[in-house]
Amino acid sequence: MYQPFESSSRDVPRQGLLLAIDVGGTKTHVACYDIASGQLRSDIVATHADGLHGVAALERILDTARACAEAFQGAPLLSVAAVFPGVIRGHTLLMAPNTPGLDGLDLHELIVRGLGCPSVLLDNDVKAGALAEARWGALQGIDNAIYLNLGTGLSAAAIVNGRLLRGHNGAAMEIGYLLSPFLDSEDPARWRTHAEGAAPLEELFSGTALGELARQLLGEGHQALDLFSSGDAVVRRALRERITACAVQVANVAVALDVECIAIGGGLYRQASLLEPLIKDLIGRIVPFAPHVVAARFAQDAPLWGALSMAMDAAHLEQIDQRVIAATLEPVVIP
Incomplete structure (x- = not known):
């Protein structure tokens, strides 16, 4: 390692x-x-x-x-x-x-x-990616930060007190395995988790998940980015719900780690401008000491x-x- x-x-x-x-x-x-x-x-x-x-x-x-x-x-x-x-x-x-x-x-x-x-x-x-941002990029000189990558999948990394957070198994910040905040809290037996081979948050919000949503709502041949350019109210509502689910869990992690900055990168983020105001607004409302939200230098x-x-x-x-x-x-x- x-x-x-x-x-x-x-x-x-x-x-x-x-x-x-x-x-x-x-x-x-x-x-x-x-x-x-x-x-x-x-x-x-x-x-x-x-x-x-x-x-x-x-x-x-x-x-x-x-x-x-x-x-x-x-x-x-x-x-x-x-x-x-x-x-x-x-x-x-x-x-x-x-x-x-x-x-x-x-x-x-x-x-x-x-x-x-x-x-x-x-x-x-x-x-x-977090190491690159800490050495040369948007997290340079910052001791406590989150790097969020929105691409084919969904994952994150954290810098804590100037060190990369790895965890006991090297799996720290694999946030794709977090539960969706919209699950029925009264019936945990119905939740799909890692035990069932699921990655709940990633299956809700990632390039792959949004691609599937685009095909469901817009038809075959459509891609994830087509959701962001659609003016259809149903599409916009479904997309906002998924962005909110991701932002809520990232905000929860930011509260737990008390970070100064969140840098966001990945192919999906770079091309989907709707993500910017929604994520920043929700994190600002949820996190008591709201971190700066910036685009990763190496997007x-x-x-x-x-x-x-x-x-x-x-x-x-x-x-x-x-x-x-x-x-x-x-x-x-x-x-």
């Missing part, structure tokens, strides 16, 4: 490559940073292209990663960091319904063998940057070329 870099006692490398891999439910992002030139190359591949799952899907991802590294013409690969949706326990992935076939595999061994690099780190994607690729941060620490590299970071979007405070 990744631990933040805390020592500068080793020599800082002057050349070599750092490889970051962000495996998502839909797409996998790969980035390779060359220390000598300060250049960053990246690529994207469908996670389950051609219907591939498990080892076959991972091998295709590693093919893309190798090609990205080989573009630097023989520079040695110093470290690799790969992040996944779900819980990393040792060398394996658990609780990862969005990447079928990868759970239970010895991911560390497969990546070490596939890339020929012994220095391989694994972690949860959203926790990696759609925070996990990839977090993986790069992990690879830096593994190689004992404290900084990368600032021009690489400056090329990304600046944070935007939600009005």
Whole structure:
């Protein structure tokens, strides 16, 4: 399990490559940073292209990663960091319904063998995203914060007293497993929970869940983002109810942790402006010491940057070329 870099006692490398891999439910992002030139190359591949799952899907991802590294013409690969949706326990992935076939595999061994690099780190994607925001982004210099990722799934990470909150099993802030606030409190026996293979809040509010809602209310062929552009009153009401459910639970977590800031990222959030005022308003009403709500600097690729941060620490590299970071979007405070 990744631990933040805390020592500068080793020599800082002057050349070599750092490889970051962000495996998502839909797409996998790969980035390779060359220390000598300060250049960053990246690529994207469908996670389950051609219907591939498990080892076959991972091998295709590693093919893309190798090609990205080989573009630097023989520079040695110093470290690799790969992040996944779900819980990393040792060398394996658990609780990862969005990447079928990868759970239970010895991911560390497969990546070490596939890339020929012994220095391989694994972690949860959203926790990696929080690391990126804390190191370079919207949470820089903030000791207590939440990073909320709205994408294919729904998850979050927390910085508590300047440290990433992991929990006993590495599953802290897997908020997709929280109950919906609209459940019938008088009949708990009817609740669908993790024991039944459910992720209640994620099944209510996530890219996948809203895609299903769009097809139900708007017809086949429609996607989650079509809900936000619809003027239909029924659609708007259903969407608002789901946003409210998510915001209520995020507010509950913010009360429990007493955070200063909440940074929100992910592909769904970046494109759905209706989320901004609703989430900020509800959190402002519910949380006694209301935190600032901001857009993540790395709005759609925070996990990839977090993986790069992990690879830096593994190689004992404290900084990368600032021009690489400056090329990304600046944070935007939600009005």
